[in-house]
Amino acid sequence: MTFDQIYHSNKNLVYNLALHYVQNVKDAEEITQDVFLSVHEKLDTFQNKSKISTWIYKITIHKSLDFIKAKKAKKRFGFISSLWDEKPDLSKRELVNFDHPGVMLENKEAMKKLFDIINTLNEKQKTVIILNKIEQKTISETAEIMNLSVKAIESLLQRAKNNIKTKGNY
The missing domain is CATH 1.10.10.10 (Winged helix-like DNA-binding domain superfamily/Winged helix DNA-binding domain)
Structure with a gap:
């Protein structure tokens, strides 16, 4: 199976699963790109011990959880650094956006x-x-x-x- 075939048969699966984790279209798109970059880089290591979709699910879950952790760490750092800011820039604060199209x-x-x-x-x-x-x-x-x-x-x-x-x- 070629990368193009894998991508076209799994892109919706990856996007929807990522969207369930982050509830934000742009973040889900970013995770989808990261997942397929990993799939492309590691395709030669796939051992056919399970279905390729199972392997892609695992990658998507890990990428989604890593994305959430990174975002939380960035928010924590932003909050902590704002404690020392004399004039915090409130426009930089990110609002939670539930942007699930379905x-x-x-x-x-x-x-x-x-x-x-x-x-x-x-x-x-x-x-x-x-x-x-x-x-x-x-x-x-x-x-x-x-x-x-x-x-x-x-x-x-x-x-x-x-x-x-x-x-x-x-």
């Missing part, structure tokens, strides 16, 4: 609230919710993508659901 306007607030809660989950719980409930991967597919047992996925899923219920009063 969400209907009337559901946007409810979805934003749900994603705000999902974003408070730890990385594994967030990933299992995104893969199983949003991407609608089976428990076994989710286990393969996350390199965990089916029992571990079931446990993570249950804890994530409980945390969402508790935090969201659902």
